[in-house]
Amino acid sequence: MKLEKLIVQNIGVYRDKQTFDLSGELTVFYGPNFSGKSTLVKAIYFALAGKVLTTGLKPPALASANTPSGTVGLFYQHQQKSFRIYRSTKADLQIDQASGEQWVRCAANDAAALPALNPQQWRVGCFLHEDELGEFLVQQPATRRELLNQLLGVESLLKAHEIFIQVRRLAKRREKTALGLQESLRLEGMTDHSAELQTLKTAVAKLAARLQALHETPHGNDSDERLRQTWEQAKAAAQTRLEQWRQQLDAVRAGFNTRDELAGLLEQCTEQLAQRDQTGQELESSTDLRITLTSQLRQIEDTLATMQGLQGREACPTCQQSLSSDLIAKLVSNYGARRETILRERESAEAGERNTRETLQMLDELSRKQSELERRLQQWQQIEMEVAAAQNEMETWETKLAALAPLSPAEESREQLQQELEAQRRRLAELEREQMIFEQRRQAILSANRQAETVTKHRLMSEWAAEAVARTVQAAVGISLKTAEAEITACLQSFGLFRSQLQKIDLEQSQLLPDIDGRALQTLSGSEKTLLYLSLKTALSRLMPGADFLVLDDPTLHLDVMRREKLRDYLLGLMPAKQIIIFTNDQEFAGLFAGAKRFDLSSS
């Protein structure tokens, strides 16, 4: 990018529209202090970056005093095309591209219209302004590192690195949780019954077959046997009902040993609840008394206020009759005493009302309890009757069964077989239940193991990715800086700043504050600082495509004649790759550039 023309209007000291031709490789502006040199430097930066070169200022600060806004226009060449940009301090922006004799408007964010540099990159790559070195030296290391990242254009990479580190943390947390779950699931204390189950199933099947064979064998009294089975079933049903009723009875009698005990408590409740009506009346009386006392109190307070208002007056403000101050004082005292008495009475009435209300609430609670007790007493009576009925029925069936003829040997054997089969079936059901729990646990452990394996892989993958991002950052920064470091070294050599053996410059390690001969930048002399800083900027600008010009504002501060000449040689050496625009109040230095385009601002 090369600059061609600068137009300023209502910017700093430039109230009227002024145009400066910047075309060519070298332009020198000479002018004493307050001639508007720095204003033009700021105007160029503002046109390109939309910000103010001086830290902490906003664009409106660039406008001339007492003007609503100022405008900067900058004409330039970028990628073999001509553009112009107009920017006002009120944030208006217009970019045009030359098309033959015409100018065609570009979008404000048209990437082809301006080099893709951020304000920091414009500042470092293309401008050296008067306060810059001081500002740079007081920056914190973290700020300088951030600046370095911005200049190198690796901010997005560093951001990505940060997110990958967070992902790695997330994956580690997930792994810890999964391993914790895996650790908590154990089969200890549980038995695998699968073999035993198989054996038992076979045994049950054999028993069932034997029993079936016995049933099919002809035997004595079939009708008695059928009757026995029917009655046995009826007895078992009565037994079940009896058990159920007994369980319900246990639930109803909870907390009481006998039914009389419950009935006694119910009677006590009923007696206490007899007072409820009387308590209700008491509450009404207390409330009435409190309301009456409150009303009296309000009247007395009104009267008292009136009397107090009359105190110190000679005549009544309403009827104009003369007033006795002694009488008024006595009335105030009487009404005050009366007020205190009523206040005490009202407090006492309020306390009584509160107590009565609490008693009433307690009685309401008791009433609810009474209803509950009545319900339980009724249930108790009902269930006792049901238990007695089931007991009778069972006894009836037992009597009937006893009256039947005794079992024959074959029938006894069948009976025993039946009992054994039922016992084995019960055991089988129990084992199957235990085995089901065992299987569920085993499945949970398998699932936890699979999950742990997966999350471990995810953790490894996130570490792998984060490691690769870290190496990419290192490589990207390293490659860029290597070029810059070589450039600075060459530049310092050309300035003759190395007194002893040449040391390697490591910008990342030194966080943009390189040493010369082992001396930190802060400790160098003024001229050394200026030259080192200039070489640092030039070197970094090589990393920024489009930063093809250098605007210098008073660059000769602290430089003696010999170093001014070295600086001139250095700047001339940067051409034609870089367009150089110098603003200086040093007439001698300005005179060192033969053949440069010149502007003398001292006359303006």
Add this chain to the structure above:
Amino acid sequence: MNNQDLLARFRDKLRAAGKEGKYARRFTPEDEERVCKAFALALENASLSETLLFELLTGEKA
């Protein structure tokens, strides 16, 4: 260095790291592709959340 250059460099670094120590023979080319896609997305979206990136990386909900 633009994002494409960074992605190419990242792929090289990922492959190199994938041959070392605990990462060796643990990941498939599909895994590598997924990681590269996640990296490219992270480069383009500075506000990408770690949970979303985790999902992109592993194919599972965080």
